[in-house]
Amino acid sequence: MTTATPEQRHLAALIDGEPDPGGFERAIEAIARDAALRARFERGLLIGRALRGETSSLAARTIGARVSAALASEPVRMRPDRSRPPLRPAPARWRPDWSSNQGASNRPAAALAIAASLVAVAILVGPGLIGGPSGGPNRDAPSRAQPAPALTEINAIAQAWMVEPRTLDEPAESRVLSALLVDHRERASASGLTGFIPYAAVVGQSGLR
Amino acid sequence: MPPWLVKVACVNPMRPFFLSRGACALIVVGLCLASAAVAAERAQERASLELLARMAKALSEREYEGTLVYLNGHHLSTLRIARRIKGDQAQESLLALNGPVRAVARGGRTVTCVLPDARLISVPRHSAAMATLHPSQLDVERLRAYYLIHPLGRSRVAGRDTQVVGIIPKDDLRYGYRFFIDEQTGLPLKTDLMNSAAIPIEQVMFTQIEFLEKADDEARADAPARRSSVAAPPAGAPPAEGSEAADTTPWRFVALPAGYRLVAGDPPPGQAEGGRRWFMISDGLSAVSVYIEPDQGHGFSGHRHVGAVNAAGRVVQGYQVTVVGEAPLPTVQAIAEALETQP
Numbered sequence: 001m002t003t004a005t006p007e008q009r010h011l012a013a014l015i016d017g018e019p020d021p022g023g024f025e026r027a028i029e030a031i032a033r034d035a036a037l038r039a040r041f042e043r044g045l046l047i048g049r050a051l052r053g054e055t056s057s058l059a060a061r062t063i064g065a066r067v068s069a070a071l072a073s074e075p076v077r078m079r080p081d082r083s084r085p086p087l088r089p090a091p092a093r094w095r096p097d098w099s100s101n102q103g104a105s106n107r108p109a110a111a112l113a114i115a116a117s118l119v120a121v122a123i124l125v126g127p128g129l130i131g132g133p134s135g136g137p138n139r140d141a142p143s144r145a146q147p148a149p150a151l152t153e154i155n156a157i158a159q160a161w162m163v164e165p166r167t168l169d170e171p172a173e174s175r176v177l178s179a180l181l182v183d184h185r186e187r188a189s190a191s192g193l194t195g196f197i198p199y200a201a202v203v204g205q206s207g208l209r
Numbered sequence: 210m211p212p213w214l215v216k217v218a219c220v221n222p223m224r225p226f227f228l229s230r231g232a233c234a235l236i237v238v239g240l241c242l243a244s245a246a247v248a249a250e251r252a253q254e255r256a257s258l259e260l261l262a263r264m265a266k267a268l269s270e271r272e273y274e275g276t277l278v279y280l281n282g283h284h285l286s287t288l289r290i291a292r293r294i295k296g297d298q299a300q301e302s303l304l305a306l307n308g309p310v311r312a313v314a315r316g317g318r319t320v321t322c323v324l325p326d327a328r329l330i331s332v333p334r335h336s337a338a339m340a341t342l343h344p345s346q347l348d349v350e351r352l353r354a355y356y357l358i359h360p361l362g363r364s365r366v367a368g369r370d371t372q373v374v375g376i377i378p379k380d381d382l383r384y385g386y387r388f389f390i391d392e393q394t395g396l397p398l399k400t401d402l403m404n405s406a407a408i409p410i411e412q413v414m415f416t417q418i419e420f421l422e423k424a425d426d427e428a429r430a431d432a433p434a435r436r437s438s439v440a441a442p443p444a445g446a447p448p449a450e451g452s453e454a455a456d457t458t459p460w461r462f463v464a465l466p467a468g469y470r471l472v473a474g475d476p477p478p479g480q481a482e483g484g485r486r487w488f489m490i491s492d493g494l495s496a497v498s499v500y501i502e503p504d505q506g507h508g509f510s511g512h513r514h515v516g517a518v519n520a521a522g523r524v525v526q527g528y529q530v531t532v533v534g535e536a537p538l539p540t541v542q543a544i545a546e547a548l549e550t551q552p
Contacts, residue, residue, distance in 0.1 A: 014310065028302070028314040028321050031329070038329070176507055177520060177531065178324060183332045184498040184518075184533040186320050187489065194386075194400060195268035196292065196301040196315060197277075198535075200413045201516035202322060203303045203311045204279030204286035 007034070011041055257358045257374045258349065260390050264374075267395030269299070275367075275418035276306075281411045281516045293421065351493045355379055355468045364389055366398040367415045376494065378405045382466045382540045383495045384517065394420060402517050404537065411517040457488065460501065462547045466540050468492040490534075490544050497534025497544055504529040512538055521545040 004012070007030035014027040031038045185202055189195060228236075277288040287306040292299060298317050305311040309325040315334060322330045352358065361373040371389040378385040381404070389399035399414040455474030462471055474488040485502040502508075508529030509522040519541040520533045525548060532545040 014304070014312070028312060028323065029316070031323070174513075175328070177509065177513060177522075177533075178328075179330050179332070180498070180500055180531055180533050181515060181518060181520070182320065182322050182330050183487075183500075184496075186315075186332050187335050187487075187498060188496040188535070194397065195265075196299075196303075197268075197290075197397065197400060197413055199301075199303050199313045199315070200277055200279045200286075200288055200290075201281070201411060201518060203288055203305050203313050204281065204284070204413075204516065 007037060008040075011037065011044070014041075253360055254349070254358050257360050260360075260372055260374050260395075261358075261388070263395040264388060264390050264397050267391075268397070270294075271394060271396055272421040273396065273418055274421065276416050277303075277413055278416055279411075279413050280409075348493045351468075352376075355383060355492055356385065356494065361387065363392075364399075366391075367418055369393065369398060369418075371398055377403075377407075380467070381405050381537060382468065383492055383536055384410065386494075389414075402535070455488065457551075459551050460486070460488075460548055461551045462488075462490070462544075463549060464543075465490060465547050466492075466543045469495075469497070469540070469544065495534065495536045495540075497532060497536050497541060499544065499548065500531045500533070501525075501528050501548070503527065512542065514538070526550060 007026065010027035011031065031041050182202060185199060189198055272293050274289075274291045277290050279286045279288055286308065289304045289306055290302070292301045294300070299315075300317075301313075301315040303313045310323060311325060312323040314321045318334055319331045320334050324330060349358070356379060357375070357377040359375050359377065361375045364371050364373050366389045370392045372392055374388045374390060376386045376388075383405075385403045385405070385407075387399075387401040387403055387409075388397045390396070391398050396418070398418065399412065401409045402411040403409055455471055456477050457471065457474060458477055465471075469490050469492045472489050472491045475486050477486075485500060488499040488501075490497045490499060504524050504527050508524065508531065510524065511522065513520045518533060518535050519538045520531060521538070521542045521544075522529065522531045523545055524530070530545055530548055532541050534541055534544075
């Protein structure tokens with residue numbers, strides 16, 4: 001068992017959103033100069049997000065779409081639903097039949113869904129627990145299949161209800177732009193009317209859109 | 210000629226016309242009323258400027274801790290803010306209390322931001338002594354053409370009485386402000402960034418604040434005055450000029466949006482770090498930064514925004530031009546388009 005250093009204690013308080021007086025600045029300084037501490041900070045953030053149910057990567061956000069795509073491409077029997085008219089007219093070929101023989105015909109889909117869920121958990125929690133900060137998901141991996149339109153709509157609605165936009169897979173241009181934004185904020189606040197308070201816009205937002 | 214008729218100056222001296230004394234009296238009263246209205250407007254403007262000067266002073270001198278809410282569109286964040294002064298140096302910090310951990314620490318020499326996913330960004334801190342936008346005072350004469358500076362009454366924020374001052378834009382090329390200034394301390398307890406239609410774009414408001422000092426103006430009378438970026442101008446004082454001498458070679462700005470002009474800039478290539486040039490374009494209140502650097506393929510074209518800050522990018526002759534500022538998107542885009550190489 002190791003004893004936590006003051007920096008680690010300040011960091012833990014920072015991750016919990018409850019920094020001690022003066023501890024906030026010390027934690028920020030510590031993670032700015034110590035790569036190992038920064039990695040620990042990032043792991044703490046990822047684990048915290050996973051526990052809170054917040055997604056943290058673009059790959060994780062598209063898991064739902066991938067599962068949907070896999071289900072749509074699953075060779076289950078497709079036929080129009082005769083027991084209940086659809087709420088919205090849609091081509092019958094895009095609608096899977098869930099009303100009969102579910103236990104038999106959809107077993108592969110259920111297995112795939114479970115497997116996909118495990119993959120999602122691994123992607124969400126794995127990098128923080130196993131691979132460290134560099135063990136993130138491969139954002140360059142191309143999507144293998146396009147989801148069906150109806151499911152895409154559902155995913156779009158779900159995405160619109162996402163709690164926080166993510167930025168882990170932010171491209172280089174956004175990183176550069178974020179740095180310019182901070183630099184501009186600093187240069188303007190040195191001269192402007194409102195001092196430090198406009199930084200609330202930098203911290204209040206989750207990234208460039 | 211009846212005694213109540215008065216001969217007055219006329220266009221044609223051969224045909225003098227007459228006004229009754231009543232008409233003359235009406236004209237005189239009208240002129241008096243008009244001048245009184247102008248004087249009252251100027252008095253209100255002056256009172257507003259004094260409040261803004263007090264606000265700027267409080268922002269640079271006060272120590273406090275508190276909780277802010279930040280509202281942009283439907284996006285709401287709660288933030289913890291702290292400001293302390295150690296020696297002659299202010300240390301400030303902001304921490305987002307909801308969502309991913311985001312923080313800013315503004316220390317002695319650097320500003321460090323922890324953005325989502327623990328990404329760190331550090332930039333050099335710019336002291337008030339390097340202020341470029343308001344080098345000595347708010348250029349009221351310049352602002353008057355594009356803004357109306359006016360008191361907007363009183364309100365109550367975080368349980369404290371405030372006086373409200375508006376800096377209202379007269380066109381769509383700039384944003385305006387509404388400051389709710391604490392009557393006791395001068396600190397802005399609520400700041401609204403508004404567009405020309407008076408619709409709030411971004412709002413920052415204290416919900417709780419604790420001042421870490423009891424000092425009042427008298428107690429600070431002996432302390433060396435910190436530099437304030439805003440001051441009510443003395444009568445007859447010349448307007449503040451920015452760094453007009455900023456050397457833009459080999460670039461130049463043509464057809465900037467109305468009221469905007471170059472006020473500051475980095476030194477020419479060779480002295481600028483990393484080959485990046487920086488210029489500030491301002492209308493006296495809104496500040497827009499222009500960054501020019503060799504295109505390395507990670508720049509962007511088009512536009513982005515974060516809160517009320519808009520960014521526009523384009524590539525000009527192998528250089529990435531990025532314009533970032535708290536101004537409407539058409540203004541930011543126009544400034545980006547205004548940059549070209551000198552012939």
